[in-house]
Amino acid sequence: MARAAGVSPSTVSNLLNARDHLMQPETRRRVLEAMESLSYRPSRVAQQLRGAPNPTLGLIVPSVTNPFWGSWAAQLEGAFHAHGRQIYLCNSERDPERERAYVEQLWADGIEHIVLSTSLPSLDHLRPAMDAGVQIIAFDREHQETDPPELLNVSIDNEAGAWMATQHLIERGHRRIAFVSGAMSTISRQRRFAGYCRALSENDIPLDDALVPRSSDLGDADSGPLARTAVNTVLALDDPPTALVAVNDMFALSASAAIRDAGRDIAEFAVVGFDDIAVGSLISPALTTVQQPLRDMAEAIVRLTADEAGEPRPSLVFPPTLVVRGSTERRIP
Amino acid sequence: MARAAGVSPSTVSNLLNARDHLMQPETRRRVLEAMESLSYRPSRVAQQLRGAPNPTLGLIVPSVTNPFWGSWAAQLEGAFHAHGRQIYLCNSERDPERERAYVEQLWADGIEHIVLSTSLPSLDHLRPAMDAGVQIIAFDREHQETDPPELLNVSIDNEAGAWMATQHLIERGHRRIAFVSGAMSTISRQRRFAGYCRALSENDIPLDDALVPRSSDLGDADSGPLARTAVNTVLALDDPPTALVAVNDMFALSASAAIRDAGRDIAEFAVVGFDDIAVGSLISPALTTVQQPLRDMAEAIVRLTADEAGEPRPSLVFPPTLVVRGSTERRIP
DNA sequence: TTGAAAGCGCTAACAT
DNA sequence: ATGTTAGCGCTTTCAA
Numbered sequence: 015m016a017r018a019a020g021v022s023p024s025t026v027s028n029l030l031n032a033r034d035h036l037m038q039p040e041t042r043r044r045v046l047e048a049m050e051s052l053s054y055r056p057s058r059v060a061q062q063l064r065g066a067p068n069p070t071l072g073l074i075v076p077s078v079t080n081p082f083w084g085s086w087a088a089q090l091e092g093a094f095h096a097h098g099r100q101i102y103l104c105n106s107e108r109d110p111e112r113e114r115a116y117v118e119q120l121w122a123d124g125i126e127h128i129v130l131s132t133s134l135p136s137l138d139h140l141r142p143a144m145d146a147g148v149q150i151i152a153f154d155r156e157h158q159e160t161d162p163p164e165l166l167n168v169s170i171d172n173e174a175g176a177w178m179a180t181q182h183l184i185e186r187g188h189r190r191i192a193f194v195s196g197a198m199s200t201i202s203r204q205r206r207f208a209g210y211c212r213a214l215s216e217n218d219i220p221l222d223d224a225l226v227p228r229s230s231d232l233g234d235a236d237s238g239p240l241a242r243t244a245v246n247t248v249l250a251l252d253d254p255p256t257a258l259v260a261v262n263d264m265f266a267l268s269a270s271a272a273i274r275d276a277g278r279d280i281a282e283f284a285v286v287g288f289d290d291i292a293v294g295s296l297i298s299p300a301l302t303t304v305q306q307p308l309r310d311m312a313e314a315i316v317r318l319t320a321d322e323a324g325e326p327r328p329s330l331v332f333p334p335t336l337v338v339r340g341s342t343e344r345r346i347p
Numbered sequence: 348m349a350r351a352a353g354v355s356p357s358t359v360s361n362l363l364n365a366r367d368h369l370m371q372p373e374t375r376r377r378v379l380e381a382m383e384s385l386s387y388r389p390s391r392v393a394q395q396l397r398g399a400p401n402p403t404l405g406l407i408v409p410s411v412t413n414p415f416w417g418s419w420a421a422q423l424e425g426a427f428h429a430h431g432r433q434i435y436l437c438n439s440e441r442d443p444e445r446e447r448a449y450v451e452q453l454w455a456d457g458i459e460h461i462v463l464s465t466s467l468p469s470l471d472h473l474r475p476a477m478d479a480g481v482q483i484i485a486f487d488r489e490h491q492e493t494d495p496p497e498l499l500n501v502s503i504d505n506e507a508g509a510w511m512a513t514q515h516l517i518e519r520g521h522r523r524i525a526f527v528s529g530a531m532s533t534i535s536r537q538r539r540f541a542g543y544c545r546a547l548s549e550n551d552i553p554l555d556d557a558l559v560p561r562s563s564d565l566g567d568a569d570s571g572p573l574a575r576t577a578v579n580t581v582l583a584l585d586d587p588p589t590a591l592v593a594v595n596d597m598f599a600l601s602a603s604a605a606i607r608d609a610g611r612d613i614a615e616f617a618v619v620g621f622d623d624i625a626v627g628s629l630i631s632p633a634l635t636t637v638q639q640p641l642r643d644m645a646e647a648i649v650r651l652t653a654d655e656a657g658e659p660r661p662s663l664v665f666p667p668t669l670v671v672r673g674s675t676e677r678r679i680p
Numbered sequence: 681t682t683g684a685a686a687g688c689g690c691t692a693a694c695a696t
Numbered sequence: 697a698t699g700t701t702a703g704c705g706c707t708t709t710c711a712a
Contacts, residue, residue: 053474053475053478053479055451055454055455055475055479057396057455058452058455058456059392059395059396059455059456059457060396062392063390063392063393063396068456070452070456077421078411078417078418078420078421078424078436079414079417079418079421079625080417081412081414081417081626083417084411084412084413084414084416084417085411085412087411087436087438088410088411088412088438088568091411091438095445100437100448100449100452101437101438102435102436102437103411103420103435103436103437103438104433104434104435104436105420105421105424105434105436112428115433116433118388119391119403119433121388122388122390122391122392123391123392123401123403123456124392141386142386142388145386146386146388235421236625238625238629264625267626267629267630268629270629271628271629271630271631274631280631292412292569292571292597293414293597293600293626293630295604296571296600296601296603296604297600297604297626297630297631298604298607298613298630298631
């Protein structure tokens with residue numbers, strides 16, 4: 015391009031990088047004019063080859079179909095937008111191979127920071143990228159003993175959240191409480207289940223495996239069939255539950271639908287979700303759920319990525335909040 | 348890297364690009380070994396500087412918070428994944444400036460195809476990128492007279508969809524039908540409104556402006572307050588509506604919540620949405636809505652982006668489908 | 681105040 | 697069967 019303005023590349027570069035104090039107004043004008051008429055944009059690709067960082071942030075989520083992940087993406091996008099930074103969102107379906115491919119693609123595009131919202135126990139598939147200096151921030155995944163030291167984890171206390179949900183039901187008199195989830199192969203789900211177990215145990219309610227239907231499918235893309243099977247299983251028990259804790263709001267809604275479809279009155283049943291998706295407050299009965307402080311978490315991540323490397327940066331755990339609504343109105347005498 | 352394997356760069360390049368028929372097994376081994384031990388990945392940045400295309404596809408959506416856009420993103424991602432291609436999702440909040448910035452960022456990263464799911468009437472802000480050869484495919488935006496010829500539009504027939512929704516209500520006996528939307532500044536919303544008007548007109552029902560509350564806010568991120576205001580306005584009329592058509596499912600759910608909050612029995616009211624988000628079928632009453640054939644549309648886009656340039660590629664319009672569920676059960680005698 | 685030259689990592693044409 | 701060279705578009709000395 016520069017050539018077409020009748021000046022040397024370095025002159026253009028100088029102007030581009032605000033090193034134009036000493037520049038002849040006339041020259042500047044000529045260059046600016048040529049830029050405009052050619053609608054020239056400096057090639058970020060060339061800049062990156064020279065070592066400039068790609069300012070964009072990568073965000074990988076398990077399933078954009080689940081509105082929770084959409085809200086999280088929007089929240090994080092908003093927080094970074096306020097700092098003039100953009101986000102590329104990637105959908106992994108929680109497939110480690112897909113996750114690896116996205117991380118390597120972002121890496122290949124020179125992106126330095128990736129927020130990985132996938133709570134898989136092992137992060138081995140990301141080793142090469144991490145070794146190459148890609149900074150990974152894991153979201154929704156509490157710190158593990160075996161994690162590499164450069165990994166940052168940002169999460170709520172999932173165990174505490176599920177404990178609150180379960181404790182709330184117990185306080186309303188429920189003692190037969192099902193736990194509805196897909197596969198529990200992620201760290202956050204394991205923690206949620208642990209919170210459920212602790213609440214039962216603290217209240218001297220024995221854990222009944224029959225109330226925790228198992229599945230090997232995560233149900234991220236579609237919780238419907240899994241929740242239906244689970245609900246039908248527990249409703250068929252001799253001593254069926256009067257309440258259920260779902261591993262997330264989509265499971266809660268799917269389970270509620272299954273209860274209705276089984277001909278039961280949903281008002282006779284208490285349901286608690288997890289995540290606080292927007293529709294939870296629009297439906298009837300409105301969904302009691304556990305809320306994550308997404309805004310605070312997004313801002314913490316903005317700060318983490320702005321930090322100069324080298325400083326000690328601990329993993330962060332945020333407190334969840336129980337939001338009580340109509341779906342847990344009923345009290346058991 | 349190559350240097351560290353004791354061979355020339357071209358040798359590495361040859362191997363990388365499967366031009367290794369004539370290669371000494373011993374040499375190949377040495378190179379492969381060095382790659383492995385350094386966990387070497389060819390720099391896509393350098394490759395792009397040499398002219399290689401970035402295989403990733405850009406997808407810009409108005410609001411990842413709306414589950415419809417999440418489903419669309421997942422659908423398109425799945426279709427491209429089947430062809431070994433990845434997608435970067437960007438959230439524009441329907442802000443033209445944000446949209447422009449994302450398009451230019453994708454352009455700067457060497458991405459050639461962008462699916463732009465924003466139905467703004469003018470696309471002037473994207474001219475520079477389009478002139479530079481970035482292929483833009485507009486989704487949810489029917490072709491306009493003033494569109495540049497290289498623009499491809501992929502959309503449903505929004506007018507027909509809204510006509511079906513309104514006609515359905517009329518057939519159930521409703522004659523006072525509100526139209527609930529945020530700002531109608533997008534092409535798809537204008538078309539939907541046109542379909543509503545045509546159905547009324549064909550049935551000799553006068554269009555009553557009082558049943559079409561106006562707003563200047565699109566309500567993409569949060570339809571709640573807009574829907575609430577709209578509902579309260581129409582319910583306060585002397586001759587209030589018995590049914591409503593919403594511009595999308597989120598507005599339908601928000602409006603239903605507002606009706607309930609106003610103390611009305613939702614069963615006395617008929618509601619039709621638009622988009623068929625997953626939760627619509629999980630709630631009670633389940634939401635009657637207009638479905639878009641997302642799978643077909645995603646596959647059409649895969650084909651469009653695979654086409655060699657130069658072939659004539661017309662804009663595509665798909666037919667919507669009315670999905671009747673419980674929210675329009677009631678008949679007016 | 682501006683320009684010339686080198687080099688980032690890769691590929692393609694050409695040479696050996 | 698492998699190496700050499702030039703150049704993609706930019707930035708950064710250094711020189712003029």
